Amino acid sequence: MNNLFSNGVVSSIGIGTWQMGLKGWGKDYDENSVIEAFKYAVNNGINFVDTAEIYGAGNSEILIGQSLETLERKNIIIATKVAGYNATPSRVFKSIKGSLRRLRIDYVDLYQIHWEPSIYTNLEELFHSMEKLAKEGLINHIGVSNFSYEMLKRASGYLRDHNIESNQIKFNIVERPDDDLISYMNSNDIKLIAWSPLGQGFLSGKYSFRQKPKGGIRKVNYLFSDKNLKRFDPLLKTLKEISSKKGVSVTQIVLAYEAELNVLPIPGFKNMKQAEEISGALKIHLTSEEKNSIEKSLEVTGIINVKETMFPRIIPNTIVRVMSLFL
Numbered sequence: 001m002n003n004l005f006s007n008g009v010v011s012s013i014g015i016g017t018w019q020m021g022l023k024g025w026g027k028d029y030d031e032n033s034v035i036e037a038f039k040y041a042v043n044n045g046i047n048f049v050d051t052a053e054i055y056g057a058g059n060s061e062i063l064i065g066q067s068l069e070t071l072e073r074k075n076i077i078i079a080t081k082v083a084g085y086n087a088t089p090s091r092v093f094k095s096i097k098g099s100l101r102r103l104r105i106d107y108v109d110l111y112q113i114h115w116e117p118s119i120y121t122n123l124e125e126l127f128h129s130m131e132k133l134a135k136e137g138l139i140n141h142i143g144v145s146n147f148s149y150e151m152l153k154r155a156s157g158y159l160r161d162h163n164i165e166s167n168q169i170k171f172n173i174v175e176r177p178d179d180d181l182i183s184y185m186n187s188n189d190i191k192l193i194a195w196s197p198l199g200q201g202f203l204s205g206k207y208s209f210r211q212k213p214k215g216g217i218r219k220v221n222y223l224f225s226d227k228n229l230k231r232f233d234p235l236l237k238t239l240k241e242i243s244s245k246k247g248v249s250v251t252q253i254v255l256a257y258e259a260e261l262n263v264l265p266i267p268g269f270k271n272m273k274q275a276e277e278i279s280g281a282l283k284i285h286l287t288s289e290e291k292n293s294i295e296k297s298l299e300v301t302g303i304i305n306v307k308e309t310m311f312p313r314i315i316p317n318t319i320v321r322v323m324s325l326f327l
């Protein structure tokens, strides 16, 4: 099967559905609004959908499955993830079946390992199991997430008939991974799928010292600290200036800028307005002057270097399973 990302089929911006799980992101939206917003996005040019078995303890996949009843499955590229604690040679078979059942589909386009498996997992056998899922037609392409340069290189060596086609990592204008990871991915056709492309809402410019986001998940996001709100204020001001001159939203400027960096941003959304802005960003192109002013602001603020590892690999799966209930 051809590389999923090399034939120009995937839209330049995708959509993330952690928020669709309706847990941990505040109580200012509900099932109906998020389903309608999801359908709007995929009917308006966004064809890449990211989910995971752990989002809302399966609820994100369930709501996508419901939405698919009135959408054309074959026009949508569905990517889901096996939780790191289920990424073992035998458990992946159970996980994919659970995802397919909740999504009400018979294959996923891209199956990703959510984070680096524990040191007690036989990695070689795990990747052979991933290939078996592909041979059985349950998945079309293999991807990973939050993999470091070393782990990505090692894992690639275990595959026999397939390639790792993507690594989903935290990436946005102000938070970026190490250069060695990016250059390895570029030279091996491994697509960078950018999670947190809006800095969990930080880059929308709507938050301030007095107005911080609701919901438990963002309580631990250091971007919303007073220190970082102050640090990145010059950048947010620049983004606001560009957006008001162009007559579009700050979020759209951010997504258009990121899409031009050869990554695939997958912004999360909670309502119709956000879905409209996200799909509207597909048509926005920035001039070199606009890009230059963003880059000049970044020279002032600097960029945060993020490390990819999510849970230390030394922690056994049973403990990570409990820890991730609090995500």
Ligand SMILES: NC(=O)c1ccc[n+]([C@@H]2O[C@H](COP(=O)([O-])OP(=O)(O)OC[C@H]3O[C@@H](n4cnc5c(N)ncnc54)[C@H](OP(=O)(O)O)[C@@H]3O)[C@@H](O)[C@H]2O)c1
Pocket (backbone or CB within 6 Å): 015, 016, 017, 018, 019, 025, 026, 050, 051, 114, 145, 146, 168, 169, 194, 195, 196, 197, 198, 199, 200, 201, 202, 204, 206, 213, 214, 249, 251, 266, 267, 268, 269, 270, 273, 274, 275, 277, 278
């Ligand atoms: N692989 C991984 O380990 C991993 C980790 C995290 C996320 N992800 C994936 O990446 C996706 C996105 O990343 P993320 O969840 O970290 O967050 P994000 O996309 O950076 O931010 C999403 C939040 O931004 C706000 N927002 C969205 N559109 C907006 C708009 N037009 N105007 C103003 N605010 C807007 C919304 O929150 P408010 O309205 O409440 O501000 C929304 O919940 C997730 O849904 C998930 O699929 C993967």
